[in-house]
Amino acid sequence: MTLRRSEVRKAQAEAAELLARAGIVLTEEERGGIEVAGFGLGRLREQGLELVTYINTDRYCAKELVLFPRQTCPEHLHPSIGGEQGKQETFRCRWGSVYLYVEGEPAAAIKSVVPESSREAYTVFHEIELRPGEQYTIPPGTKHWFQGGPDGAVVSEFSSTSRDEFDVFTDPAIVRMPAIEEDE
């Protein structure tokens, strides 16, 4: 399921608003280029992510991630590529709150809500709650997913090189980079 251009534009505007609330200044070009990822599921508000990539070289990468309230980035991992370790990433919460789930001892009761229509695609439940100023580093090759809190979240991601096209999602229905459908 592709997203329509109008839905993408609306999500870009809302993400820009949350970034502004977090005190983060973007250029006009960056605002217009906010990436809206619906993962081919066609349920952006439930499972999706908005991204601004500041820099992605062959050595490091830095992005801002925006989650709408209770929006979930689906479970995935970053595999080794051509002998190089998978992406290592540090999430630092800047605004709002985010629930992050990684491999490890599962929480007795998690604080977020697993997306109903994709229940089997969420398999790791070790819970880390991040509030502004708090951060967590995810080792390469570790399954993880995350969900915005009740107000959503703005999260800085510092990492090794980003090669999103190689990400391995637990949900076989996911397409990381689907086309956008133009409105009629």
Added chain:
Amino acid sequence: MTLRRSEVRKAQAEAAELLARAGIVLTEEERGGIEVAGFGLGRLREQGLELVTYINTDRYCAKELVLFPRQTCPEHLHPSIGGEQGKQETFRCRWGSVYLYVEGEPAAAIKSVVPESSREAYTVFHEIELRPGEQYTIPPGTKHWFQGGPDGAVVSEFSSTSRDEFDVFTDPAIVRMPAIEEDE
């Protein structure tokens, strides 16, 4: 020339205040651990830098840099180490303004003021002015220095691994990591 503990504490408090103005949230531990670099020159307000290192792994690094009004980080470069290219870094201005100087065509008249007492230690004058939302990536092995604008600056630095102890400064008087002198 070492800095006194009381001067370090005062600089930490002022840096924390500028970071807060930029909307950046730190933990209490991070606030207390702000690095105050005087470079062994004993003239912190003229030549110095305040830093918060969020993460520094063997693959990437992320910091916030704080410059007081007209405070200058002295000219230096990041050399290759053991066959690995020198540090590559992206400066993104978050608040205030910063004048960055790198190798290349020198500006006819630069907008900042070279520190009087170290005039010979500044040799590159290709000028890049960064305001909030603007960024610039410095290639490895490139001489550079930077100065905060009239209100100072908060700058995010995204980079490959940081190995500050190997930095090569133009000024032979500089000591990157001098001890701090305890007050009487």
